[in-house]
Amino acid sequence: MSRPVVIIGAGPAGLSCAWELASAGREVVLIDDNGMAGGQYFRQLPETYQVSRDARLLRDKARFDELAKVLTLPGVRYLSSTVVWGAPGNKTVAYAGPTSSGRIEASAIVIATGAQEKSLPFPGWTLPGIISAGGCLNLAKAHGMVPTGRVVVAGNGPLVLVAAATLIAAGAEVVGVVEAQSDIRLASAAVSGLFAAPGVLRTGIGYRARIMAARAGFRTGWMVAGARGKDRLTAVGIAPVGADGRPRRDKQQWIEADALVVGYGLLPGTETARLFGCRTEHNPALNGLVPWRDDTLRTSEEGIYAIGDGAGIGGVEVALLEGRIAAHSIMGTRAPASLASRYRRLDGYRRKLNLAYRMPQPLLAATDDTIICRCEELTLGRLLADPGRGRNSLNAVKTSSRLGMGRCQGRNCLHVASSLLGLATDDLTTHPRARPPLKPLAVGLLAADKDAGSAMEPDEITLSE
Amino acid sequence: MSQPSVRLIEGVRPSDETVSFMFEGEKLTGWKGEAIASAVMRAGLRTLRRTRIGDEPRGYYCGMGLCWECAVHVEGQGVVRSCSEPVREGLVISFADGRWDK
Amino acid sequence: MSAYPDSERRLPSRAYDVAVIGGGIFGLFCALTLADAGKSVVVIDRGPVWSEASAVNAGSLGVQNKLPALVPYTLWSWEIWETLAERLGADIGLRRDGGYKIAMTEAEAERLDAVSMQQKALGLDVRRLTQADLRRTAPWISSDCVAATYSPQDGYANPTLVGPALRRAVERSGVEILDDTAVEEIRSGDRLGVVTRRGEIQASKIAITSGAWSGRLAAMVGVRLPISLDVNMVSVTESARPTIENIVTHARGILTLKQVANGSCLIGGGWQGIGTLENQRKEVSYDQLVHNLRLALRVIPGLERLNVVRSWAGYEGVTPDSLPYLGLLPGHRNIYCAACARGGFTLGPLMGQLLGELISHGETSKPIDIFNPGRFAHVAA
Numbered sequence: 036m037s038r039p040v041v042i043i044g045a046g047p048a049g050l051s052c053a054w055e056l057a058s059a060g061r062e063v064v065l066i067d068d069n070g071m072a073g074g075q076y077f078r079q080l081p082e083t084y085q086v087s088r089d090a091r092l093l094r095d096k097a098r099f100d101e102l103a104k105v106l107t108l109p110g111v112r113y114l115s116s117t118v119v120w121g122a123p124g125n126k127t128v129a130y131a132g133p134t135s136s137g138r139i140e141a142s143a144i145v146i147a148t149g150a151q152e153k154s155l156p157f158p159g160w161t162l163p164g165i166i167s168a169g170g171c172l173n174l175a176k177a178h179g180m181v182p183t184g185r186v187v188v189a190g191n192g193p194l195v196l197v198a199a200a201t202l203i204a205a206g207a208e209v210v211g212v213v214e215a216q217s218d219i220r221l222a223s224a225a226v227s228g229l230f231a232a233p234g235v236l237r238t239g240i241g242y243r244a245r246i247m248a249a250r251a252g253f254r255t256g257w258m259v260a261g262a263r264g265k266d267r268l269t270a271v272g273i274a275p276v277g278a279d280g281r282p283r284r285d286k287q288q289w290i291e292a293d294a295l296v297v298g299y300g301l302l303p304g305t306e307t308a309r310l311f312g313c314r315t316e317h318n319p320a321l322n323g324l325v326p327w328r329d330d331t332l333r334t335s336e337e338g339i340y341a342i343g344d345g346a347g348i349g350g351v352e353v354a355l356l357e358g359r360i361a362a363h364s365i366m367g368t369r370a371p372a373s374l375a376s377r378y379r380r381l382d383g384y385r386r387k388l389n390l391a392y393r394m395p396q397p398l399l400a401a402t403d404d405t406i407i408c409r410c411e412e413l414t415l416g417r418l419l420a421d422p423g424r425g426r427n428s429l430n431a432v433k434t435s436s437r438l439g440m441g442r443c444q445g446r447n448c449l450h451v452a453s454s455l456l457g458l459a460t461d462d463l464t465t466h467p468r469a470r471p472p473l474k475p476l477a478v479g480l481l482a483a484d485k486d487a488g489s490a491m492e493p494d495e496i497t498l499s500e
Numbered sequence: 501m502s503q504p505s506v507r508l509i510e511g512v513r514p515s516d517e518t519v520s521f522m523f524e525g526e527k528l529t530g531w532k533g534e535a536i537a538s539a540v541m542r543a544g545l546r547t548l549r550r551t552r553i554g555d556e557p558r559g560y561y562c563g564m565g566l567c568w569e570c571a572v573h574v575e576g577q578g579v580v581r582s583c584s585e586p587v588r589e590g591l592v593i594s595f596a597d598g599r600w601d602k
Numbered sequence: 603m604s605a606y607p608d609s610e611r612r613l614p615s616r617a618y619d620v621a622v623i624g625g626g627i628f629g630l631f632c633a634l635t636l637a638d639a640g641k642s643v644v645v646i647d648r649g650p651v652w653s654e655a656s657a658v659n660a661g662s663l664g665v666q667n668k669l670p671a672l673v674p675y676t677l678w679s680w681e682i683w684e685t686l687a688e689r690l691g692a693d694i695g696l697r698r699d700g701g702y703k704i705a706m707t708e709a710e711a712e713r714l715d716a717v718s719m720q721q722k723a724l725g726l727d728v729r730r731l732t733q734a735d736l737r738r739t740a741p742w743i744s745s746d747c748v749a750a751t752y753s754p755q756d757g758y759a760n761p762t763l764v765g766p767a768l769r770r771a772v773e774r775s776g777v778e779i780l781d782d783t784a785v786e787e788i789r790s791g792d793r794l795g796v797v798t799r800r801g802e803i804q805a806s807k808i809a810i811t812s813g814a815w816s817g818r819l820a821a822m823v824g825v826r827l828p829i830s831l832d833v834n835m836v837s838v839t840e841s842a843r844p845t846i847e848n849i850v851t852h853a854r855g856i857l858t859l860k861q862v863a864n865g866s867c868l869i870g871g872g873w874q875g876i877g878t879l880e881n882q883r884k885e886v887s888y889d890q891l892v893h894n895l896r897l898a899l900r901v902i903p904g905l906e907r908l909n910v911v912r913s914w915a916g917y918e919g920v921t922p923d924s925l926p927y928l929g930l931l932p933g934h935r936n937i938y939c940a941a942c943a944r945g946g947f948t949l950g951p952l953m954g955q956l957l958g959e960l961i962s963h964g965e966t967s968k969p970i971d972i973f974n975p976g977r978f979a980h981v982a983a
Contacts, residue, residue, distance in 0.1 A: 068565065069565070069584070070584060080512065081514075081515075081533030081534060081535075081586065082533060083514070083515035083517070083531070083532045083533030084512060084513060084515065084531075084533065085513040086512055086513065087511040087512075087513065088511075089511055090509065090510065090511025090512055091509055091510045091511055092509050092511060092512060121886070121888050123888035123889070129888055138888075151562075151564075151566050152562060152566075161556060161558055161569075162557070162559075163505075163546035163547050163548075163557050163558065163559025163560075164505065164559060165561070166559075166560055166561055166562075166563065167561055167562045167563065167567075169563060169564055170560060170561055170562050170563030170564065170583075171563070172563075173563035173564055174506065174560070174563055175509060177535070177563070177584075178506075178534070178535055178537075178538040179508055179509050179512035179514065180508060180509065180538060180542075181506065181507065181509055182505060182506055183503065183504055183505055183506060183507050184505075205509045205510070206509070206510055266546070266547060266557050267502075267505075267547075267557075267559075293505070294505070409558070409569060410568065412551055412553045412554050412556075422766055422769075426650060426781070431650060434653070434657065434762070435762065435765075435766055437762070440912070441568070441840070441841075442568035442571060442579075442840050442909065442911060443566060443567050443568050444911060444912070446566045446567065447566070470886070470912050470914055471886055471888070471891070472910055472911075472912075472913070475568070475840060475910065475911045476909060477578060477906065477907050477909055478839065478869075478895050478899055478905045478906055478907075478909075478910055479899065479905075479907060481891075481892060481895050482892060482896040482899050484888075484892045487889045487892040487893065488889035489889070490893035491874065491889075491890060491893075492854070492856050492873075492893075493855065493856050493871060493872035493873055494872075552841055552864070552865065577907060578906075578907025578908060578909070579842075579908075579909060597841060600843055600844055600865065
């Protein structure tokens with residue numbers, strides 16, 4: 036039996052790659068942390084829910100239904116709610132999930148694990164009622180819900196507008212939209228098209244127009260400075276972005292709000308690629324740390340490919356194309372010329388877009404008593420005083436402070452900690468390593484690994500601590 | 501309990517079948533297939549977790565399974581992310597963390 | 603702003619009484635003892651001090667899991683541990699709640715009996731428990747465990763808290779610490795010198811306290827110090843409500859398990875990862891990690907639903923007889939070594955202190971003959 040291609044992540048990139056491979060007769064195993072395929076962009080409501088034709092829910096259902104047919108093709112095995120937790124061999128994945136835990140030796144591995152959100156800690160940002168932009172989109176797409184009461188949407192990047200338009204379309208009471216970048220040319224509907232459902236564009240209104248039509252105050256060059264509330268959010272403080280990237284608190288204004296949707300951009304999630312030993316590099320046009328790739332979308336490691344937002348932020352259209360290109364690379368076939376040229380165009384476009392949204396200075400809104408590491412409850416003041424900081428090493432700070440050692444494994448905090456602590460972000464040797472398990476996994480699921488090799492008990496004299 | 505912090509989008513029809521479960525000692529109702537976080541927020545509760553050191557409230561945040569702020573403890577099942585774990589009849593759910601000494 | 607010396611800063615040009623190479627638990631306690639005796643001391647480390655075995659071990663301060671020859675030393679070292687928080691003026695997460703050493707087969711139970719008799723004779727408080735006793739006192743331990751011994755003297759300290767507190771105390775006592783200063787050469791003879799990548803450091807005496815690396819440093823002065831390398835793995839879970847009240851070890855030494863102050867459970871037992879000193883890599887072995895977790899689960903079934911958040915591996919240097927090296931290097935009169943105790947975290951404070959005593963007074967408060975670094979000099983490689 037030939038080895039399958041293992042695709043990690045069943046979002047737009049992973050599904051599109053699987054489609055191209057499976058329709059050419061290749062065996063594919065799609066491993067998905069989520070319970071349903073689609074990733075974040077194609078998040079679906081529970082199967083028990085129904086949606087009427089005129090529902091005020093912006094989504095791309097028809098395209099997903101088409102794409103998801105790949106799961107029924109012969110040769111495709113789909114493991115849902117299953118985590119790839121380790122790299123026990125060059126092209127071997129260790130996976131664990133409720134149905135089975137084991138290893139798969141692959142002919143090629145495609146890492147399509149998507150993005151994570153960049154957080155921007157500000158005083159009060161841990162209050163219930165404050166949700167991320169992606170969290171807001173998933174609230175609508177995966178749960179069919181919107182926040183009640185007065186909603187402020189704030190941040191930096193295309194998702195701010197996407198979230199605002201989604202909320203307004205769904206009938207939420209959006210009382211303010213705040214974008215940190217002051218160049219408002221960015222707010223055009225066309226620009227956001229990479230990240231949004233085309234249905235929205237077809238309405239001919241576009242995001243900005245929708246926001247204007249809803250009379251939500253739309254400000255550019257402002258940012259969130261703080262949030263108030265006891266057990267829940269009651270007010271959002273916003274202020275103009277100063278030249279140093281900090282909010283100008285002298286001009287701070289408070290908006291009464293029940294919910295704050297906040298998103299300061301997306302970052303490629305590179306943990307999987309790093310665990311597989313793929314070389315990474317910083318690329319501002321791709322929104323941060325990304326696995327190095329050649330033109331075939333192969334990483335530095337033979338047989339390992341990285342596609343979609345996890346390899347550089349580009350949104351759904353780029354992800355779909357990269358899935359197909361990587362499939363052709365794996366099969367050694369030539370991608371259709373139209374595919375290559377469309378990819379070149381969109382790839383150039385997303386790079387420009389990412390750079391255009393980039394702030395001249397990193398935004399900083401945290402004060403000394405602001406929590407930075409949500410899991411370990413570490414404040415900025417505590418981290419600034421940490422002795423590991425003097426070593427100019429994020430890993431040293433992690434080791435001595437417990438930064439990033441909780442359940443999120445640093446996904447909420449490590450990226451922002453570097454800039455908050457004034458550490459070099461480029462010196463990757465000082466960053467914490469990706470370690471197994473890549474996501475928190477129950478002892479029982481890890482122990483259930485049916486393909487683990489034989490035990491070599493420690494010497495009896497070994498008396499370790 | 502205060503008013504719900506989320507509401508259903510017009511045109512979305514959840515399952516007619518409902519299930520009941522316990523959350524922090526309160527009996528709540530969810531729709532079949534609904535995520536725990538969704539049912540809890542609809543019931544007017546915003547706090548899904550309390551922190552271990554500061555005993556601070558935390559709620560639904562990233563919505564995509566990365567932040568674990570919505571972690572809850574389900575009896576017999578351990579700590580799960582309430583943003584993706586569906587409610588089931590008879591579940592007994594409590595805050596994942598909180599101060600041990602309380 | 604920087605709490606640490608800038609690694610590019612020029613080296614101090616003064617000469618020291620003692621240069622300590624290796625800033626782990628042995629080296630820092632040695633430095634502290636020397637400084638208390640009025641010596642001028644520099645600690646030189648290839649990385650940051652407290653970053654290898656001392657920092658990444660799981661923090662057990664076990665008495666039941668030590669070789670018989672080391673039992674008295676373990677108790678003496680515990681005397682240092684008991685007052686350490688006060689001495690350092692910092693919380694070090696010290697607990698002495700006792701620990702269980704479990705057996706899962708009759709053969710293991712017999713072994714427990716034999717070892718515990720020996721330990722009692724050496725002065726340890728060790729109690730033999732039947733399966734029924736164990737069910738009553740530690741219901742969280744599986745009924746698959748057929749027997750156990752319990753000692754109220756087992757305990758735990760948090761390496762992450764000990765390290766920085768110890769470092770501050772060492773610095774307060776006037777010791778110079780040089781991080782990121784790899785040693786390239788040791789000049790022996792009458793004029794001792796330590797050549798580092800940042801220049802040469804003069805000292806009247808040298809202490810090698812470099813753990814697994816000690817063999818390489820000894821080789822620089824022509825001494826063969828046999829040391830093999832273990833790459834021990836540890837896994838840590840998310841925080842959970844305190845349930846596991848004591849440290850748990852295994853009759854055959856293949857499991858250590860404890861729940862620490864923040865509620866996390868640490869799972870180890872000397873299961874081997876992959877790595878060498880040459881390539882500086884310490885990787886988890888996926889196969890052995892799975893077996894380590896399976897064993898933990900067999901012993902404490904309640905772990906099943908607890909999420910593992912991180913696994914890692916750390917180096918440990920091991921001597922041929924598993925006893926530490928402590929004393930003058932053979933053929934030298936001013937170069938010393940203390941390294942590689944099986945159970946170095948527990949024993950480190952005493953071992954470092956004894957070396958400090960030896961260097962400053964020429965004698966030690968406890969016997970150290972069995973630790974003679976020259977004891978394998980005649981053994982062929």
